[in-house]
Amino acid sequence: xxxxxxxxxxxxxxxxxxxxxxxxxxxxxxxxxxxxxxxxxxxxxxxxxxxxxxxxxxxxxxxxxxxxxxxxxxxxxxxxxxxxxxxxxxxxxxxxxxxxxxxxxxxxxxxxxxxxxxxxxxxxxxxxxxxxxxxxxxxxxxxxxxxxxxxxxxxxxxxxxxxxxxxxxxxxxxxxxxxxxxxxxxxxxxxxxxxxxxxxxxxxxxxxxxxxxxxxxxxxxxxxxxxxxxxxxxxxxxxxxxxxxxxxxxxxxxxxxxxxxxxxxxxxxxxxxxxxxxxxxxxxxxxxxxxxxxxxxxxxxxxxxxxxxxxxxxxxxxxxxxxxxxxxxxxxxxxxxxxxxxxxxxxxxxxx
Numbered sequence: 301x302x303x304x305x306x307x308x309x310x311x312x313x314x315x316x317x318x319x320x321x322x323x324x325x326x327x328x329x330x331x332x333x334x335x336x337x338x339x340x341x342x343x344x345x346x347x348x349x350x351x352x353x354x355x356x357x358x359x360x361x362x363x364x365x366x367x368x369x370x371x372x373x374x375x376x377x378x379x380x381x382x383x384x385x386x387x388x389x390x391x392x393x394x395x396x397x398x399x400x401x402x403x404x405x406x407x408x409x410x411x412x413x414x415x416x417x418x419x420x421x422x423x424x425x426x427x428x429x430x431x432x433x434x435x436x437x438x439x440x441x442x443x444x445x446x447x448x449x450x451x452x453x454x455x456x457x458x459x460x461x462x463x464x465x466x467x468x469x470x471x472x473x474x475x476x477x478x479x480x481x482x483x484x485x486x487x488x489x490x491x492x493x494x495x496x497x498x499x500x501x502x503x504x505x506x507x508x509x510x511x512x513x514x515x516x517x518x519x520x521x522x523x524x525x526x527x528x529x530x531x532x533x534x535x536x537x538x539x540x541x542x543x544x545x546x547x548x549x550x551x552x553x554x555x556x557x558x559x560x561x562x563x564x565x566x567x568x569x570x571x572x573x574x575x576x577x578x579x580x581x582x583x584x585x586x587x588x589x590x591x592x593x594x595x596x597x598x599x600x601x602x603x604x605x606x607x608x609x610x611x612x613x614x615x616x617x618x619x620x621x622x623x624x625x626x627x628x629x630x631x632x633x634x635x636x637x638x639x640x641x642x643x644x645x646x647x648x649x650x651x652x
Contacts, residue, residue, distance in 0.1 A: 313584065319424060319425055332430060341439050359385060361387065367406070373403065375402070399413075426459075448544050449572045450573075455560060456525070457560065459558075460556070464488045466549070470512070478497070483504045484507055486509075487501070491537055493518075511530070513535055528559070587652065592645055601648060610641075631645055
């Protein structure tokens with residue numbers, strides 16, 4: 301049987317997520333600690349630039365001699381204008397650090413420094429319990445609630461109260477709908493077609509946008525926004541799929557987290573909305589892999605029925621000749637409007 305890609309739209313499940321620093325640092329959270337989205341769980345310092353000093357050339361000596369004249373070692377923190385090396389002679393040349401930084405390499409008559417250091421704080425991003433410490437890198441957090449995954453995100457993460465501005469799944473969001481009462485909210489909307497709407501959301505500011513679709517011409521602008529933008533269905537005038545719309549709209553006014561991380565088909569990471577819900581015990585975790593089988597809820601990944609949801613009725617035996625003339629493994633799918641279509645399995649994903 302053929303394995304199926306899975307996109308999660310689940311009303312209640314156990315959610316386990318890693319939160320990692322991009323480079324080695326210090327983990328501040330403790331095992332079994334309960335965290336809120338804004339809690340700092342780890343921190344690190346990293347340099348934005350590197351500065352290479354050619355000591356041999358500046359002292360006018362060979363690289364081997366320059367290495368013996370260097371007064372610093374790897375790992376040393378150097379103040380601006382500190383001496384790094386002094387030449388020989390009555391009036392020796394001196395090499396000074398032009399900026400504050402840390403020495404990362406010495407050799408070949410050169411000194412490499414990291415400069416422009418900045419502090420980075422990693423926040424929990426979601427409310428939950430720390431169930432594992434990943435030394436020097438981060439933590440694993442477990443929570444329970446609704447999970448709605450999308451197809452595109454701009455790489456940001458934030459939490460806030462969910463406000464529904466999408467009276468219907470195919471609605472269009474315009475800047476005129478965004479007023480001061482929405483400041484600090486996560487906005488559930490439909491389609492965005494213009495850059496002015498994204499800018500208006502930034503100027504309030506909102507805490508995030510959950511959209512059904514976005515114009516392809518706005519992708520670059522969306523990546524520049526400092527708030528998270530998650531797209532549930534695709535690009536162009538696409539309505540929100542019924543499962544995601546129902547689950548999100550019925551949870552309006554709840555606190556939600558939008559982690560609009562970039563989709564990675566190798567790791568399985570997807571942009572997602574997490575809606576924490578009260579539980580007495582943890583429900584089952586979602587399955588990350590499914591096998592196509594009758595009865596599964598599926599979504600179309602390609603035109604002409606792209607984004608529509610249906611129930612897989614039967615997997616056709618062998619190869620099916622499609623209208624395009626191609627032959628492929630296919631299934632019969634009954635859509636929500638009771639229409640039955642024949643769809644290649646590669647154009648389907650399981651919703652669960």
